[in-house]
Amino acid sequence: MAIEGTVVVEIDRCKGCGLCIEACPQHVLDFADSKVNIKGYRYVVLTSAGCTGCTNCAIVCPDRVLTIYRKKEA
Numbered sequence: 001m002a003i004e005g006t007v008v009v010e011i012d013r014c015k016g017c018g019l020c021i022e023a024c025p026q027h028v029l030d031f032a033d034s035k036v037n038i039k040g041y042r043y044v045v046l047t048s049a050g051c052t053g054c055t056n057c058a059i060v061c062p063d064r065v066l067t068i069y070r071k072k073e074a
């Protein structure tokens with residue numbers, strides 16, 4: 001049974017520190033191309049499928065920007 005996850009980013013709270021990108025074992029987080037949030041920071045997005053919902057990114061984020069959801073695939 002595979003576990004599929006996804007990440008919801010509160011874009012305007014992200015300060016672009018990149019800690020979550022480094023912490024992701026699946027390498028599915030990156031900065032949005034040429035875009036900034038309301039504070040002028042580059043922000044993080046989920047770039048591809050493959051998130052397992054491990055929560056590493058949410059744990060390391062200093063500003064609690066990321067919320068993880070998981071679902072079980074039969």
Ligand code: SF4
Pocket residue numbers: 005006007023024025026027028029050051052053054055056057058068
């Ligand atoms: S929950 Fe885990 S696999 Fe998914 S984006 Fe965050 S660190 Fe990567």
Ligand code: SF4
Pocket residue numbers: 013014015016017018019020021043044060061062063064065066
């Ligand atoms: S760790 Fe948090 S504040 Fe830093 S880039 Fe990731 S989502 Fe943004």
